Amino acid sequence: MSTHLSSATATGTALSNPDLLFALFDHLAPFSHADILQPGEISSQHFPKESCLRRQTLINAALTCRDFAEPASSVLWRVLYPGLHPLFYPFPGFHKTTGFLETRELDDYEQQFLASIPNHVLEREPSPAEWERWKICVRRVRCISLRNTRAAFFDEPFIPLLLHASAGVPILPSVQFIAFNEPRGDVVQTQLLHALIGPALSTISVYNVRPYAYSAHILDDLEVISRTSNNVERMLIRSENKPLSQNWPITRFPRLRKLSFDCLSWFPCRSMTSQLGALQELEELDVTYEAISSNPQTMAALDDPSPTTNGFPALRKLHLGASAFQAGQIIPSISSTSLQEVRVTTYQPSFRADVTAFIKTFPWTQNASSLRRLDLTHATNWGTLTTSPGDPFYAALFTMFAPLTELHALEYLEISCWSRVLSVSDADVARMGRAWPHLRRIVIAYTVDPLEPAEPPIWDPYGPQVARPSLSALANLAERCPALFYCEIPAASVSEPELAALEARAADSEAHDRPRQANLLSLLPARGAHCLHFTLCDVDRVARALLALFPSLYGVGRTGLRRPSLELRWPSRDSWNGQQRQTDGFRLLERLFELSGQVETFDD
Template sequence: MVHRALTISELIQLIVSEVPTDDGESWSRSDFPTLVALALTCRAFHEPALDMIWSRQDGLGNLVECLPGDLWKISDDSGKTLTLREPTRSTTQRDWERFEFYARRVRILHYGPKRIRRKSRVLSEQIFCWLFSSRPSHHLFPKLSFLGWSENMPFEHHESVHMLFGPQLSTLHMGVWSSDFAASQAVPQVLVHLPFRSPDIHELTIHMYANGGPDDQRLPSKVFASLIRLKSLTLLSTLPLEPDVFTALSALPHLTEAKITIHSGDEDACGLLGTDHAAAPSFIFRALESLTLTFSLMSDINTILSACSLPQLRRLSLTSLYGSDSSMFDRTLQLIRDHCSHAMLEVIELRTTIDLFPSMDFEEVPEPDTITAASLGHLFAFRSIRELELLTEMYIALDDDDLKEMAMSWPRLKSLQLESVAEEEPGMSVTLEGLAHLARYCPAMNWLAIDVDTTGTFVSPDARPGGSYCNQVLQAVDFQRSHASDCPAEIGAFLYAIFPKLQWINSHSDDTPGEDSWKPVEDMLDALRKMSQWPRNIVLTPLTT
């Protein structure tokens, strides 16, 4: 007799959900045999366990093998490919009963390179097309919520992929990032079906390649305009976006995250939307909270920013693949100041370094410009900044007074990274005295990366460094290419006074220039920290002779 507890469906579901399953990343922890055992234990566990077993599929092979054996066969000696058995015959509803029994349990489907442990056989183009043409008006996976469609699929597969779209599909990842031009050009055609078959899509990822010819198909703006429930968009393409696409995206009431990468592969590519918009913003993104823009040229990023109003933006990440110059970068910071809410923006990431893509071939790398405090001053209006990252091929010229103004402008700052990869760094003007301002005005800072000049560091016996202000949170810093001077005791004492919890310097990399010079400083910090933990009521007994 079954225990009454097993009649509670919620309890059964909790038990089954405790069994580790394939998640696409940590498949080694999957306990598939336990799920099979649960499915065979009793009726109470049968359905929930089967739901878990079939919920995630890598390809369609396992389901095709649920069809009658006279409809398919294994076509090669390796036993990895399924194809249609000839001659074909018409199917009946009974032929599909076992297929549907399991297909209705599938909620996550990856189609492409194998991701999980229980791999299925690959479908030939012939049987793939037959699978959908046999029942054109039927949703094969009525409860499918996630579809990951990867690259390197035959063109015929792309023609039918929209048949996988169902009423419960909420996440679609569609990537074709290769020289297979025909397959990539099928992407816009596939997306046309999305609003009609899956109107509740929440997350959309699109990767598509184009050869720059007249036959390139652009992303249809009407598709985005129809996805009124879309919350997150990730787009990677070699084609510029039409203004109509931005018009459609700005009108989406629930779009909170957008990641757009347009890589033309040509440093001299024309601007994205034409010339810089001097008039009022054309696109108002009223719900957008996170925006990531990655383009070949900083001028294209500026064009986008100048055309947009971002009143709710909290996180902004900008990357120029071909670097920048100081005037263009200054313009970028001005646009951020003028088009983002000073009260809302919390995270700013700016990357303008060609070193991110070392494989790119530049005939001549220009002499880097210099970013000054006047440019960074455009960001002082954002009082809620919590994270600021600047990675650039340009020089960064700051002194202690500039750092003080930064610290006073951003009292909530938690992470500050100012990194230049210029081959020859000019003499840095920021000293440990400048870091004391960060310790005083940014008490929540827990990460710092900056070049610092420690020459002439001195700790007075009459006054505590930093005026007795200290940061009790920071435990690690990255002084990048800076070298510790010949006074590790003075440097360690100064750093301990302003950052008493500091333990690690340049610990993230073993090949950081100057790292060896910081080891004595770390040792000094460790000794001072141990000494501070001694009992304060300890009585020192003098030695007697």
């Protein structure tokens, strides 16, 4: 190939072939242009070695392709994604020097990388013709990331040339995605940020500079961006788990469809939280609030006197991490009738708050026909709980989550409750099958070993009040829900009479040649500490009976290799510790693996 390319370079013909160039650069790119523009967070800059080599190849191609006419420049500028340096590669006088950056200021984080930062220089000012050609090139740029651009870069002498070249016109008029660290009031960085973007901008990712929290300057920057770009649809704000305490001007972006905050302070941001409901086109909201510590009386006194009503009319996906009180302030304002995915993690750091009130305020009925995925997690700090015999640590599943039975379109359900043991009977499992006929994945998880064990009789996870379904009930659920491929519900131990009933059921199904449920891949009746309390009268016979009913069941092999994950958190052998691997619950999964004849050829 090198011979053809060399001859092509000499003749100047083949290198202008767009098909050849697109194939070449698509092969070398660390990731595709289409992937970059997918909703959500941009791909990490920590590429594997092979991708780094490919990117270096692209950079070298850029340096050798300065004389390319269109369409070569078009392809090159679509592929080169990260950083500002590629903007200068077409200029003949731009190159790296043998020295290293000398800057008036380096923070501690940058200092450790000083030896690896080469200096870049632009030996002469570009000619008018070179500027015109450069403007043609930058019109192709769709995505740019300034995240890994060191602060020292903005001291380099060609930055003023770049700012001068803009002359009030966006430097990157077609850029759709930009990721940047907060300028923190640096005039040059702020000017460059404002000069780069244009009206085509649709996705913004903002990151704070470690180890600092956001400053007030970022609010001014977003105000300017909102006036320049009124088509922003996706915004990601990352703070490295440092609470955001400013009221961000989010409502300046009325066309937002997706918004993500990773750590908001509740009290300083209450007014902004109330305003979010006014975003008429917001479809996806992902927000986590900083944990607050107080008591029920204080929380009740802090209710918003003017809560938002009829908010979030277009919401389809909600990911919320908050205390039970905070969730109770936000969720009642949702007026959407098209929710498809809800993931709520509630926590109570200083006292045990029941999730029942939160469940009752959620608009389940108006979203019953649309909701497909529901993940509910409730956690409590065991060390600070106050308990009494009249307030036991167990609850019937449908006493706490009764409204969920109206969600007949539900396909994915996960309930994790780390403040109570959930009592699930055979009747409850039968109710699941009637309520959720389209179920594909179900997980009911709870702890049986609190961090701070309570004194009996308050804490007794295996007392007579706590029901666990039989393995036969779980088999009934799988048959009633033909699409079910994953079922994880803590079950009761299997006795000889129940095993005999399972074997008779399997034999009857085979004798009458009834169609079997072939979608069920994983059935976990015991996991974690529950394995130590779960027993089988005969592991081999139980495994054979289950495989006769569900021929696609997949257990856990003897190596650490994972089965390809159809869903996140698919369990591997490492999901059980050494003691748990000696139990009947884990041996059942090993035996299923052996009997199914699966071969461990999957990568991690």
